[in-house]
Amino acid sequence: MATARTIVGMSGGVDSSVAALRLRESGEPIAGLFMQNWADDGSGDCRAEDDRRDAVAVCGRLGIPIHFRDFSSEYWAGVFEHFLAEYAAGRTPNPDVLCNREVKFKHFLDAARDLGAQFIATGHYARIALDDAGRLQLLRAADRGKDQSYFLHQLGQAQLAATRFPLGDMLKSDVRALAASAALPTAAKKDSTGICFIGERDFREFLGRYLPARPGAIRTPDGREIGQHPGVFYFTLGQREGLNIGGVRGFAQAPWYVVGKDVQRNVLYVDQGIDSPWMMSTVLDTEAMHWVSGAPPAADFECTAQTRYRQEAQACHVQVRDNGTLHVRFHAPQRAVTPGQSLVLYDGDVCLGGAVIATTDAPLESRAPPHPKDVPAA
CATH class of the missing domain: 3.40.50.620 (HUPs)
Structure with missing residues (x-):
């Protein structure tokens, strides 16, 4: 053959x-x-x-x-x-x-x-x-x-x-x-979803095998404690599921969302509202950028970008630093831009490349939140 x-x-x-x-x-x-x-x-x-x-x-x-x-x-x-x-x-x-x-x-x-x-x-x-x-x-x-x-x-x-x-x-x-x-045996097979090595199982249970639970406080952005979390690393910005926050006195009966994580203090910050201002950002900085063509189109240019999969491309301005990292400013505020995820740039249908998001100007990143010891519990 x-x-x-x-x-x-x-x-x-x-x-x-x-x-x-x-x-x-x-x-x-x-x-x-x-x-x-x-x-x-x-x-x-x-x-x-x-x-x-x-x-x-x-x-x-x-x-x-x-x-x-x-x-x-x-x-x-x-x-x-x-x-x-x-x-x-x-x-x-x-x-x-x-x-x-x-x-x-x-x-x-x-x-x-x-x-x-x-x-x-x-x-x-x-x-x-x-x-x-x-x-x-x-x-x-x-x-x-x-x-x-x-x-x-x-x-x-x-x-x-x-x-x-x-x-x-x-x-x-x-x-x-x-x-x-063509009578292929996979013609009707369901598409796989989720992270390949986790499959259909519970994400928290899987991650807990490698990162032991470290319970801590769930707090509002102004520092009020309203619950307990099993470990900040189990959660991501914008997440709603798994918080297990019931009715909280003084707050509306509305869903809570993760708006910040303080790993050093082991605090998970939450707020109500799917577009809470606490999870919005306009500016981000990246780690070293990878260019598909081998080089950036310019040192300073306009394009569109995605900060997560299945997101509509968003207009932004890109500055390429001498060390290969990017400083990016979006034309409109973005929800739950998450450090560790990928920023991917596009010129129309052309993928220019991407980089890992390092920091954003979301409120809980750009300033230190109140220290829990300084704020009474709710």
């Missing part, structure tokens, strides 16, 4: 299945590769074996070979240890971004080359194009509701040159229809 020119990352889901189908129908010599990125922790919640069986079944249906690689140790070192360190510091990391950079477009790409392939392909919803200067661009997918360029913003020219996204021009509904017409 001729060596496959492209190795398709087979996840056991419908998207990678159709990516392989489209490449095979185009006449491309392909093979599949199933990556195991998380070692079974004995909880019974790991779906890797089911996904592996589905990947094998799809490759059998398509008549292509399939390879297997265990990247769980690389995932632990490159993704999970960072994930834990960020949560322990009170930040909210995005493991999908790191997984793409450290595993899928690094170790998977290396494995494909070891197998003699020139390219890898995945079921991501994104596109690749050339600009007028001959540089590769990462573009949003045709299906804006499924676009995954946000999670791919750490890719550079070398990775894009070796990558194919066969679903970039498709709608998700058409992907499902094509899978069904």
Whole structure:
């Protein structure tokens, strides 16, 4: 059998299945590769074996070979240890971004080359194009509701040159229809959601295995204690669920939201109102920026940005500092911009790159909140 020119990352889901189908129908010599990125922790919640069986079944249906690689140790070192360190510091990391950079477009790409392939392909919803200067661009997918360029913003020219996204021009509904017409075993399989190594299980229970509970006070921004939390690292800005705050005397019967975290003092700050001014910010600063093209378009420019996935792109002004970090000012206030998450910049459909959010000018970040000992309990 001729060596496959492209190795398709087979996840056991419908998207990678159709990516392989489209490449095979185009006449491309392909093979599949199933990556195991998380070692079974004995909880019974790991779906890797089911996904592996589905990947094998799809490759059998398509008549292509399939390879297997265990990247769980690389995932632990490159993704999970960072994930834990960020949560322990009170930040909210995005493991999908790191997984793409450290595993899928690094170790998977290396494995494909070891197998003699020139390219890898995945079921991501994104596109690749050339600009007028001959540089590769990462573009949003045709299906804006499924676009995954946000999670791919750490890719550079070398990775894009070796990558194919066969679903970039498709709608998700058409992907499902094509899978069904080809009788692929994954045609009706439910999409996976959430963080891959946590799956369907309770997030707090999972994180508690690695970061022991450290209960503390839940306080209002003016310092009044209104409850207890199991650990500030279990919560993220803008979160409503899991606070377990009942009726509080002197306050309306309205939901409470996380508006700040003080890890050093072990205090979780909450307020009422989905758009509480305590969680709004206009300015942010980032860690070192990654540019898809290799360089910024200018030292000072206007573009749009997302501070989380599935957010409408927001107009902003960007200043690139000499050390590679960014200072960004949005045209309108932004809700619950969260340190540890990714800021991703766009020029229309073109993803310029992204960086980890370091700080914002949200009220509880830009000034120290009242120390709990100085304020009586409610």
